[in-house]
Amino acid sequence: MGGIIALFVAHPDDEVFSAGTLAKHVKLGFKVYIVWMTNGEYGHFSIKPEELKEIRRKEALEAARVIGAEPIFLGYKDAHLEYSMETILKAVEVIRKIRPSIVITHAPDEYHRDHRNTSRIIRDAVFMAGLPTLEDEGESHVVERLYFYGKGLVTDIYVDITDYIDYKIRAMEVHRSQLEWLRGTKLHGFNPLERIRVEAAHYGYIAGIKYAEPFTPAKPRVENLL
Numbered sequence: 001m002g003g004i005i006a007l008f009v010a011h012p013d014d015e016v017f018s019a020g021t022l023a024k025h026v027k028l029g030f031k032v033y034i035v036w037m038t039n040g041e042y043g044h045f046s047i048k049p050e051e052l053k054e055i056r057r058k059e060a061l062e063a064a065r066v067i068g069a070e071p072i073f074l075g076y077k078d079a080h081l082e083y084s085m086e087t088i089l090k091a092v093e094v095i096r097k098i099r100p101s102i103v104i105t106h107a108p109d110e111y112h113r114d115h116r117n118t119s120r121i122i123r124d125a126v127f128m129a130g131l132p133t134l135e136d137e138g139e140s141h142v143v144e145r146l147y148f149y150g151k152g153l154v155t156d157i158y159v160d161i162t163d164y165i166d167y168k169i170r171a172m173e174v175h176r177s178q179l180e181w182l183r184g185t186k187l188h189g190f191n192p193l194e195r196i197r198v199e200a201a202h203y204g205y206i207a208g209i210k211y212a213e214p215f216t217p218a219k220p221r222v223e224n225l226l
């Protein structure tokens with residue numbers, strides 16, 4: 001088995017959503033890239049943006065190492081990511097360079113504007129990357145499948161990450177600045193690392209396995225009854 005997978009996410013630490021799936025596919029022989037759209041420099045209550053940008057980049061690199069993925073930083077400003085021709089064409093350029101067969105990104109209706117804009121940018125970039133006569137951003141490339149991380153959607157794919165839950169937890173543990181931040185916000189009274197495990201167990205329960213990550217294909221799948 002093999003192939004190329006590209007995950008496009010808004011901020012350092014968003015890759016944790018699908019870290020089990022990515023680590024699993026690295027082990028299965030896939031080449032995996034993680035592309036961070038923004039620097040995440042506003043994600044703290046006291047560390048100033050310029051300093052936080054560097055911290056979060058280092059944390060993201062550590063997470064990429066845990067997962068076994070190649071890191072790519074596009075460097076847009078946190079909370080300011082625009083859905084624009086400029087950002088779409090930048091993503092087209094990246095897709096054409098790394099030539100993934102599978103692209104994963106945020107669901108279209110997520111809570112954070114950077115997440116929603118990343119989802120829209122990537123959906124359009126996947127389409128535009130395949131246009132043969134659009135030549136300025138490199139040689140055209142057809143992405144076979146685009147998936148949204150399943151939160152909030154009618155999910156129909158659950159990846160079994162039972163053997164990879166520790167990778168997922170470790171990928172979050174390295175985001176020390178974000179753990180401080182999340183613990184500070186006391187999100188639903190949960191320890192953030194415990195929350196990741198509970199969420200994976202929740203999706204695993206739905207899928208009839210121990211731990212899972214949910215995804216939704218951007219286009220309905222057409223299959224025969226077996």
Ligand SMILES: [Zn+2]
Binds near residue numbers: 014
């Ligand atoms: Zn985010």
